[in-house]
Amino acid sequence: MSKQTSDQLKSSDSSTLVIRNVQLVEPGRGISSGDLLIENGRIAEVGSIPVTDTGKVRELDGQGRLLTPGLIDLHTHGVLNHFYAEGREDLLLGGKALAQFGVTTVLPTIVPQMEVGWLDKIAEICAALDDVRGVNMPGIHLEGPFMAIKGTAAATLEGDLEMLKDIVAACGGRLRVMSLSPETPQIIPVIEMLRENGVTVFLTHTRASVEQTESAIAAGATHATHFYDVFYSPPETDMGVRPVGAVEAILADRNVSVDFIADGIHVHPAAIKAAVAAKGYSGVTLITDSIVGAGLPPGRYDTPWGFQVQLAEGDAPRTVEGNHLAGSSLTMEQGMRNLLSWLDLPPEQVWAMGTGNPADVVGLKEVGRLQVSDWADLVLWDDDLRPAQTWVRGELAYNRSQS
Missing domain, CATH: 3.20.20.140 (Metal-dependent hydrolases)
Structure with missing residues (x-):
C-alpha cells in the first residue's frame, strides 16, 4: 500500500484511498477510532480496515484527527x-x-x-x-x-x-x-x-x-x-x-x-x-x-x-x-x-x-453521513478544528498544506 502524508496528496489523485487513524464522526450517533476507505468516489468501508499490499491502494495517516462528513x-x-x-x-x-x-x-x-x-x-x-x-x-x-x-x-x-x-x-x-x-x-x-x-x-x-x-x-x-x-x-x-x-x-x-x-x-x-x-x-x-x-x-x-x-x-x-x-x-x-x-x-x-x-x-440522499455507499464528501480537521483536507465525491478538493 502506498503511504502518503497530507502534503503529498494532490487534487489529481483519484485512485482508491484509505484514510487511517482518524476519529470518525458519525453525526448524531457517535465518534469512534478507525479508518475509512474511498473507492470510485464513494465510501466503501468504515472501521478497522486491513492493510493490503496490492500497490493499488493509497494510504493517508489522519494522525488521530477528526474526519467528518462535508x-x-x-x-x-x-x-x-x-x-x-x-x-x-x-x-x-x-x-x-x-x-x-x-x-x-x-x-x-x-x-x-x-x-x-x-x-x-x-x-x-x-x-x-x-x-x-x-x-x-x-x-x-x-x-x-x-x-x-x-x-x-x-x-x-x-x-x-x-x-x-x-x-x-x-x-x-x-x-x-x-x-x-x-x-x-x-x-x-x-x-x-x-x-x-x-x-x-x-x-x-x-x-x-x-x-x-x-x-x-x-x-x-x-x-x-x-x-x-x-x-x-x-x-x-x-x-x-x-x-x-x-x-x-x-x-x-x-x-x-x-x-x-x-x-x-x-x-x-x-x-x-x-x-x-x-x-x-x-x-x-x-x-x-x-x-x-x-x-x-x-x-x-x-x-x-x-x-x-x-x-x-x-x-x-x-x-x-x-x-x-x-x-x-x-x-x-x-x-x-x-x-x-x-x-x-x-x-x-x-x-x-x-x-x-x-x-x-431538503431530502438530500447519500451525503451528510459516514455510511457505506454514500458519496465520499469528507473533511479532515486539524487540531484547531480548521479544515486540513476536503474531499468531494472522493476527489481531493482542498489541501491546506498546498494552498
Whole structure:
C-alpha cells in the first residue's frame, strides 16, 4: 500500500484511498477510532480496515484527527468576492472556493430582483450548476419573491401562481428551496404548488400570527430559515402580556425544523439553546446566510443589491448607509466551531447540525453521513478544528498544506 502524508496528496489523485487513524464522526450517533476507505468516489468501508499490499491502494495517516462528513450550507448568497446572483462566473468561482471552508454541498441562494430579465438570470444560474467543480450544487434556494416584509433586499409580492409557474419552468427542475412569508396574501396555493413540484418550503421574513403560521405549516412549509432574524412579534395589545406569533408557532411544532446564523451577532447562543430544547438537536441546522466578504478581511464591498456593505473585524456586514445588518460574513467552519463551543451537547450531535441535519431538511440522499455507499464528501480537521483536507465525491478538493 502506498503511504502518503497530507502534503503529498494532490487534487489529481483519484485512485482508491484509505484514510487511517482518524476519529470518525458519525453525526448524531457517535465518534469512534478507525479508518475509512474511498473507492470510485464513494465510501466503501468504515472501521478497522486491513492493510493490503496490492500497490493499488493509497494510504493517508489522519494522525488521530477528526474526519467528518462535508458541511452542507442551505442558505448562502456568496463567498469571498463572489456573489451567486451575478451569474455563471461567480457561481463557478464561488463554488470552487468553498472546500477551504469544509463545505462540500451548497444551495446557492438568490434573492429575486424583479427586474427585466430576472427569470433569464435564474435560468442561467440553474443551467450552470452542473458545471461547478469542487462542491456539489444540487439546486438553488430562492429567498423570495413572495415576501410580506423586506429584509435587506427581498421583494414584496402577493402569492401569484402564474409567476410561480414561470419560476419553476426557468429553474428546469433545479429549484430546491423557496423561502417565503406565511402572511403573504394568497400564499397557501403557492406553498401547495411548490410542494407538488418537490420544492422544500422555508418560512422567513415575517410578522405572521400563530394562525397564519400554522396554516402555512399545514399547507406544507417544513422549515424556518435564519430563525429569529426578521421574525417579528405582533404588537403588544395588553400591557404586560407577551404577544405570540410565528416564532412561538414554529417552536411549538416538532415537525418544523429551524436554522441559525451562528455568528454570535445575528442570534444569541441562548436563543439557539432554547430552540435545541424545543426541537432536539436533529431539528436545528447551521447556515451562514453569507454574502460577499465572507472569508475576506475587513473592508467595504459592493453587492448586486445596489448598496455597499462595510465589514469590520468581529462583526457582520452592515450597510454603509444606515448601518443595518445585511447577511453575514460567517463561514461554515467558524459556525461549527461556535456551536461546539456554545452548546452543551455531545459533539456528534453538534456536528449533525452542519452535516446530516441539513441533508435531511431538503431530502438530500447519500451525503451528510459516514455510511457505506454514500458519496465520499469528507473533511479532515486539524487540531484547531480548521479544515486540513476536503474531499468531494472522493476527489481531493482542498489541501491546506498546498494552498
